[in-house]
Amino acid sequence: MTSRTEGREMTIDAAVLERHGVTRDEYRRIVELMGREPYLTELGMFSVMWSEHCSYKSSRVHLKTLPTDGERVLQGPGENAGAVDVGDGLAAVFKIESHNHPSFIEPYQGAATGVGGIIRDIFTMGARPVALLDSLRFGAIDRPPTRRLVKGVVAGIGGYGNSIGIPTVGGEVMFDESYGGNPLVNVFCLGVARHDAIVKGVASGVGNPVYYVGAKTGRDGIHGATMASAEFDEKSAEKRPAVQVGDPFMEKLLLEACLEVMKTDAVVGVQDMGAAGLTCATSETGSRGGVGVEIDVTLVPQRETGMTPYEIMLSESQERMLLIVRRGREAEVERIFEKWDLHAVRIGEVTADGMLRVRAGGEVVAEMPNRALTDEAPVYRRPMREPAGHDERRRIPSDALGVVLPPQDVFLQLLASPTVASKRWVFEQYDHMVRTNTIAAAGAAAGVIRLKGTRRALAMSVDGNGRFCLLDPRHGAALAVAEAARNVACSGATPIAATNCLNFGNPERPEIMWQFAEAVAGIGEACRALGTPITGGNVSLYNETDGQSVLPTPVIGIVGLLEDASAVRTRVFPAAGLDVVLFGENLGELGGSEYLKTMHRLVRGMPPALDLARERALQALVVRLIGEGRLASAHDCAEGGLAVTLAECCFESGGVGAAVDVPAAPSDGGVDTVIATLFGESASRVVAAVAPGDVAAVLEAATAAGVPARRIGRTGGDRIVIAVDGARAIDCALGEAETRWATSLAHWMEGRAA
């Protein structure tokens, strides 16, 4: 086997294949599709396009089962982002993406470029990005390496998002040892566009010029597979940056210029260059359009000297866009970019033969059918097997629990635990107000932004729970969907669509593949039941170190529509003298709970039961009641259970405490019933504040909707008092509890225990 790269002979042998992550079978397939052996540059292009990240080869068969249709869906999976109708001729364009591995290597830049990447996916569709959310998972916070990651990632997200002027309006941050060597950095972005302004990543029109605009191409992000043949030595290694460095200023210019260009109809297709850079952008736009694309790499703006076609095609330099321009409109496009001090350069054109043809000056250095890189990528049906010990884990070993602390002590400890504690330390580093659309932000459960020029608002939330998914992937994933949708409903918005980021370990291990398939099934079930089709998303596999995988962590992003922005609600009790109503049933389920993990260092039991019909009814009820103005606040019950939820309703209220009395829940696995009642994480529950005059109507509406509901107490006073069957279990000063909760993360980050 021989190949040519700039005239030098390079043998493709087993070592070369391995360095490219291409299996023997895949290589055979490549040869079949091309009708010959590939040149090294071509092998490189296949290796990135057929990588897990770009081709979804291990996950496609499962992802195909997800619900993607709905009357509001304008664009489902397959494009740069999904789009749904939100009324007034407007569309919400959104997606979630991961940047896990780079964030471990270089936390700041890894997170920053993750933000940059997802933002590009949105504006490449012609939508102005207006909100960001991020879902972050780190290892044990008491370890300095974890803190270093947290600081870097948060600074990177802030550094990029703030600079480009898009508000980060919410998210989640969780800590668990399993993420120690593999942090999860999932970033969600949402933009708004008029329906008719949406531009797709499709190349069309034979003879239309292909343009490149943005940063110059360098050797960023080319993995160890770079083969500059005999030139590959120590000096070459020095030339290659391992990590991509983001430039939010460049991206801001690109964003404004591209949106301006897309307003004219001079472009027929736009795609950003992200993973697999130029190779991906050209082959995907060509494939979608059923056309060919021919480019000349010598025309590609380069910021380093001596770059080979291999390097140019595989580079993942940031902030670059590919545009398919209408022939004859080139001057117009170039002029708009010049205004923003950007140079749009013609690098090729659309052809009729369906081939991706790469020239270096006069010589063809790579050539293959577009579809060979995209649609013809391998699809694997990997073996799956339920993990050993799976059943064992689903029982809570009540005899092995050890000392059970008094509920009040547990309460204060949970409030100070890193996953539960206030994340203000994090989100104050993000500009959550720029663009003056944010009407409910960080700290509220869902981020809500108004749509100026309409009466509406969009609510969004990202949620996941790796522990639930470890114990029961199908169920845990469904619970994640339910929780995200419930958060959105608690702001008063109807959930209308979803996106997912699936973070798992090595799919070549049957146990991991089983977790993945089960999780996808769970997501599908829940999305169907709740009416939130999946419009796109991301899969991140191989999140493991030394055979230790992260907890299987599907993260779900849900978008909701609030018809009347002025009706928005947050989690905070707005005043004293209101009644507290609990919707849903307190079943005292402790499986996979924060309580078990924080107090007993256990991840055991069954995740809470989920009745999707009940969940749907609850969400619809909450949305309706908020719309009618009958709920003064609403907060869903999640980590830490009812006690933590109630406390969170009192925090940041300006000193409004609460006193409630709840019936004891059934005991779970022999654990003390009071503990189970207070800290159980049963699904489908919401705590709301209701004006006394509205309580009767609220309870009646709940009964009619088949949703359990009961008045459990009153807001007011300066204490948090929770009784179970009349016996006080928690009675503490609001100030003390709030201080613990509010200052804990800062203490943890400074290396002090809370």
Added chain:
Amino acid sequence: MKARVFVTLKPSVFDPQGHTIAEALHSLGYGAVADVRQGKYFELDLDVESREAAEKLAAEVSDRVLANPVIESFRVELS
């Protein structure tokens, strides 16, 4: 011709970054590092004929753009 420009905060200006770095070094056991001031370093590639011209150009560019004279001073080195 190559010029190097070192831009540093004036002594009277509090340097929170330098201070934080010094604290971090102390907590790592480098008590002998009494103080740290953080500055900026620029490498200029100048298209001029003489060393005098290079010094003059570098100084002008530094004074006008690279340094903020209210809070920073600079020093030019020619290679």
Added chain:
Amino acid sequence: MTFAVVVFPGSNCDHDAYHAIKHVLGEDAVFVWHKETSLHGADVVLLPGGFSHGDYLRTGAIARFSPVMRAVEDAARAGTPVLGICNGFQVLLECGLLPGAMLRNRDLKFHCEFVHVRVERTDTPFTRAAREGQVLRLPIAHGDGNYWAPPETLDALERGGQVVFRYATAAGEVTDEANPNGSVHGIAGICNEARNVVGLMPHPERACETAVGSDDGLVVLRSVLGTMAGDGALEAASR
């Protein structure tokens, strides 16, 4: 009354200012691109917040050389009210229309939160509708808001009554805890000697509607209504 909202590459809060002026205040606003050399006869000039030129080199350091700044400097000299918000304030400092400089926040972190500022002087075009000592709840969002000036400059500012806003508690006390970034003397905003150019780090344009958290910022924009170019000089004369 027409406001010129200058837009530099990297400005982000230009649209927020435009919205506040046009849709909340009900006045006219035009965007002026940084390459333009005329302010279109606007009555008020506003330099908005954001990250002009990515904040590379120093905040505002490159924007100050934009062609439009000539026109801004001319307008300032002629007494036109000029308001610099956040990055806009930084640009005014870099070009010398206001004295002093900005440093990184003392805790090295970016801060996005609501703070309180006390209005120290009501004899500027942007505070004449406020009361002396009035406390405004305004958002900040910056990583480099630590105002510094050499001792003589600081002295002159204080003696000349050029400190217009100071960070304070909700009760109006200027304390260290209330200071989010370490600015000397708790300075949140200042004006020039002629009193027509005002710069402040907090964002009044983000606090013009209760829907987004506070409308205390309206008083800053409302103050300038009715002020014509040249009044700034009159203010200084009658001080």
